[in-house]
Amino acid sequence: xxxxxxxxxxxxxxxxxxxxELRGNFRKxxxxxxxxxxxxxxxxxxxxxxxxxGESIKKRALSKLPELLVQLEENLTKNGIKVHWxxxxxxxxxxxxxxxxxxxxxxVVKGKSMVSEEMELNHFLExxxxxxxxxxxxxxxxxxxxxxPSHIIMPAIHMNKGQIAKLFEDKLPGTPYxxxxxxxxxxxxxxxxxxxxxxxxxxxxxxxxxAETGTLCLVENEGNGRMVTTVPPVHIAVTxxxxxxxxxxxxxxxxxxxxxxxxxxxxxxxxxxxxxxxxKGEKDGPEEVHxxxxxxxxxxxxxxxxxxDTLQCIRCGAxxxxxxxxxxxxxxxxxxxxxxxxxxxLTPQLEGLDNYPEHPSASTxxxxxxxxxxxxxxxxxxxxxxxxxxxxxCPHGEHPVKGRGSxxxxxxxxxxxxxxxxxxxxxTYKVATKAMSKMGNLMPSSLPMLSEWxxxxxxxxxxxxxxxDLVKKMDVKDD
Amino acid sequence: xxxxxxxxxxxxxxxxxCLVDLFYPKAGVAGIELIKREGVDVIFPQGxxxxxxxxxxxxxxxxxxxxxxxxxxxxxxxxxxxxxxxxCAGMMHKHYPxxxxxxxxxxxxxxxxxxxxxxxxxxxxxxxxxxxDKGDPLKITWHGSCHSQREMGVRxxxxxxIKQLSNVELVELKREKECCGFGGxxxxxxxxxxxxxxxxxVDDAEATGADKLISGDCGCMMNITGHMEHRSxxxxxxxLAEFLWExxxxxx
Numbered sequence: 001x002x003x004x005x006x007x008x009x010x011x012x013x014x015x016x017x018x019x020x021e022l023r024g025n026f027r028k029x030x031x032x033x034x035x036x037x038x039x040x041x042x043x044x045x046x047x048x049x050x051x052x053x054g055e056s057i058k059k060r061a062l063s064k065l066p067e068l069l070v071q072l073e074e075n076l077t078k079n080g081i082k083v084h085w086x087x088x089x090x091x092x093x094x095x096x097x098x099x100x101x102x103x104x105x106x107x108v109v110k111g112k113s114m115v116s117e118e119m120e121l122n123h124f125l126e127x128x129x130x131x132x133x134x135x136x137x138x139x140x141x142x143x144x145x146x147x148x149p150s151h152i153i154m155p156a157i158h159m160n161k162g163q164i165a166k167l168f169e170d171k172l173p174g175t176p177y178x179x180x181x182x183x184x185x186x187x188x189x190x191x192x193x194x195x196x197x198x199x200x201x202x203x204x205x206x207x208x209x210x211a212e213t214g215t216l217c218l219v220e221n222e223g224n225g226r227m228v229t230t231v232p233p234v235h236i237a238v239t240x241x242x243x244x245x246x247x248x249x250x251x252x253x254x255x256x257x258x259x260x261x262x263x264x265x266x267x268x269x270x271x272x273x274x275x276x277x278x279x280k281g282e283k284d285g286p287e288e289v290h291x292x293x294x295x296x297x298x299x300x301x302x303x304x305x306x307x308x309d310t311l312q313c314i315r316c317g318a319x320x321x322x323x324x325x326x327x328x329x330x331x332x333x334x335x336x337x338x339x340x341x342x343x344x345x346l347t348p349q350l351e352g353l354d355n356y357p358e359h360p361s362a363s364t365x366x367x368x369x370x371x372x373x374x375x376x377x378x379x380x381x382x383x384x385x386x387x388x389x390x391x392x393x394c395p396h397g398e399h400p401v402k403g404r405g406s407x408x409x410x411x412x413x414x415x416x417x418x419x420x421x422x423x424x425x426x427x428t429y430k431v432a433t434k435a436m437s438k439m440g441n442l443m444p445s446s447l448p449m450l451s452e453w454x455x456x457x458x459x460x461x462x463x464x465x466x467x468x469d470l471v472k473k474m475d476v477k478d479d
Numbered sequence: 480x481x482x483x484x485x486x487x488x489x490x491x492x493x494x495x496x497c498l499v500d501l502f503y504p505k506a507g508v509a510g511i512e513l514i515k516r517e518g519v520d521v522i523f524p525q526g527x528x529x530x531x532x533x534x535x536x537x538x539x540x541x542x543x544x545x546x547x548x549x550x551x552x553x554x555x556x557x558x559x560x561x562x563x564x565x566x567c568a569g570m571m572h573k574h575y576p577x578x579x580x581x582x583x584x585x586x587x588x589x590x591x592x593x594x595x596x597x598x599x600x601x602x603x604x605x606x607x608x609x610x611x612d613k614g615d616p617l618k619i620t621w622h623g624s625c626h627s628q629r630e631m632g633v634r635x636x637x638x639x640x641i642k643q644l645s646n647v648e649l650v651e652l653k654r655e656k657e658c659c660g661f662g663g664x665x666x667x668x669x670x671x672x673x674x675x676x677x678x679x680x681v682d683d684a685e686a687t688g689a690d691k692l693i694s695g696d697c698g699c700m701m702n703i704t705g706h707m708e709h710r711s712x713x714x715x716x717x718x719l720a721e722f723l724w725e726x727x728x729x730x731x
Contacts, residue, residue, distance in 0.1 A: 010669075010671070013669070013671055013672060014671055017671055017672070017675050023675075324657050324658045324660070324676055325669075325672055325676075328672060328675045328676065328679075329672060358669075360538070361664070361665065361668045361669060362665075362669055362672065363662065363665065364625065364658045364660060364661065364662025364663075364665045364673075364676075365536055365625075365626075365662060365663075365665075366625035366629070366658035366662065367625055367626070367628075367629035367630065368625070368629070368656070368657075368658065370629065371629050381577070384535065384536060384538065386538075387536070387537060387538025388538040388539075388540055389538070390538055391537075391538040391539060393538055393539060393540060393541065413539075416534050416537070416539040416542045417542065419533070419534060419542060419546075420534070420542040420545050420546055422528075423497070423528040423529045423531075423546040423549070424528075424545045424546045424548070424549045425549065426525065426526040426527075426528065426549070429528040429529075433500060433501055436501060437501065440501070449667045452666070452667040452670040453666060453667055453670075453705075454709075455670055455674065456670075456673075456674040456677065456678065456706055456709055457677070457701075457702065457705030457706050457708070457709050458705045458708035458709050459705075460502055460701050460705065461502065462501055462502060463501065463502060463503070463504045463505075465504060466500045466501060466504055467495040467499055467500040467504035467507035467508065467523075468495070468500060468525060469504075470504050470505075470507070470508050471495075471507075471508070471511065471523045474508070474511065475515070476493075476511060476515075476521050476522070476523045477520065477521075477522045477523070478522070478523065478524060478525050479522060479524055479553075
């Protein structure tokens with residue numbers, strides 16, 4: 001990831017926490033999204049069943065991922081869709097550039113695609129004289145603001161109406177300041193209509209790629225997805241290899257989980273199923289459809305039975321909406337494409353722990369994300385695994401995560417060894433706790449760790465007698 | 480999350496946890512007294528230390544396993560093991576099987592895990608206590624720990640116990656389910672985010688107009704009350720066991 005990375009996480013967190021307006025925007029937005037989602041899953045039994053189904057569909061698909069990808073390619077090809085494989089983002093960008101150049105495309109209109117963010121496609125195309133215009137309203141706004149998305153579903157959720165009104169006024173000549181959401185949408189719509197009609201190509205992501213039928217499914221609310229996939233003469237879809245599902249009948253359950261978890265909608269406005277380029281006699285649709293299948297580290301994640309669960313993600317963003325850390329620091333603090341809980345496990349696995357060293361520790365393991373994930377990704381378990389790897393303690397040596405051991409520190413290893421020596425033996429435990437009861441309160445607040453703690457809290461007070469001591473005076477047996 | 484509860488046993492083991500041992504021993508004593516009052520014998524193995532969670536959550540699984548292993552033989556009888564902490568209970572109940580996967584002590588760890596109960600859950604669903612309030616009228620609020628809620632399925636149990644106290648008014652937090660920002664080493668590894676979280680939690684608690692905040696976990700307690708003291712809040716905090724014992728024993 002060229003422009004930003006995870007290394008200055010703490011600096012960005014600090015900035016975000018100071019920005020009261022940003023914090024207010026997130027709090028309000030996340031509270032609203034949590035309420036809307038909860039209303040969708042009031043029936044706990046239904047939620048439990050649907051979620052188990054969603055998990056099993058994704059697990060089944062992943063269990064035969066290589067075969068399904070081959071089947072997908074065969075069926076897409078049969079349908080007239082051209083399939084391209086990209087091992088990394090450079091290859092994916094080159095493939096897309098090649099397609100655009102062969103059609104002499106100057107402007108490509110884009111639907112929302114996190115994979116294209118992962119590729120930094122827009123920046124890549126710019127020096128080649130190709131303009132990539134975001135057509136999703138949220139993406140359109142962040143592109144205008146020259147920012148990255150701060151949420152995978154709602155890219156501009158960090159901004160309030162006033163900030164967007166000001167942005168439109170500044171960047172679109174002749175636009176008066178208005179906080180009326182309908183008017184702002186109207187302005188964007190007018191700008192985009194012309195681009196849709198003139199663009200040489202459209203680019204979109206993929207929500208589910210169905211191996212059985214060779215169908216690309218695209219979920220969206222604004223109609224921009226339908227525009228970019230039907231109006232321009234060429235449509236390029238990009239997706240990570242984990243988005244493949246086995247059968248068409250797998251889609252309804254996942255779709256239901258996706259929309260309800262993401263925005264609290266029972267269903268989206270548009271559900272596009274793309275199965276071929278325009279056929280003879282058809283009035284619209286692109287003449288050419290391409291699919292770029294991106295790996296970019298996903299095979300490495302796939303190789304390990306434990307980390308593989310990460311790839312179950314259907315990109316609903318519910319884990320972000322429910323994360324107390326994300327709610328406070330916002331998406332930009334993470335520095336990667338995928339923020340929040342899923343970002344904390346996915347990004348270091350794709351981009352290396354050395355590039356995102358703080359991600360695994362930026363969680364209280366409160367499990368709010370685990371409770372909410374519609375496909376049951378064990379995010380907390382994975383965070384603990386990544387902490388093990390970060391410290392160089394990989395318990396599954398055959399498939400270490402990229403950048404393993406990036407936070408390995410001799411001092412930390414020594415202190416946990418000391419902690420073990422104290423706690424693994426009853427005698428040393430008693431000696432140590434006795435000493436702490438007597439002297440612990442004399443520790444100066446300036447000690448490392450304690451000073452972090454006491455910056456906003458009083459120093460914990462050791463009791464003069466431990467519970468071990470007190471129970472000896474009670475009518476309590478020892479064994 | 481639902482689990483099968485055993486019949487009321489003749490005796491139980493009590494696992495005090497290291498935070499209770501060192502910082503909140505009175506909560507441990509109160510927990511033991513609450514169980515004993517129901518006619519159940521309590522065994523407190525003096526060899527116990529820590530469940531191993533601090534190292535486990537920090538990415539030092541080998542050290543966590545050795546400390547956890549030291550606890551495995553301390554509870555040999557087939558009777559419940561009760562903990563005054565949802566977080567440590569979560570470690571033993573949910574994570575021991577994970578921690579000992581492929582280890583020679585795996586079966587032992589799973590067997591122990593199956594007998595682990597969080598105190599309030601145990602008082603309510605196994606001992607089926609009914610509490611008589613002997614205290615003056617008081618308004619309190621409740622903070623449920625994340626691990627209690629999401630690893631032990633203990634959400635309503637502590638509040639059910641509190642509601643048995645006739646003179647106590649329980650005012651719920653606006654964001655009761657939200658984490659207080661403790662997270663063990665999170666509080667020192669990510670101090671700024673943790674500070675923002677605990678500060679919001681205390682704002683929420685103060686807004687209830689309660690006199691006291693009650694919690695069943697000493698990690699959360701230390702974090703929340705530590706911040707209350709730091710900002711000289713009028714609110715104080717107390718562990719659920721100590722609170723219940725005080726209210727029902729006429730002990731002020």
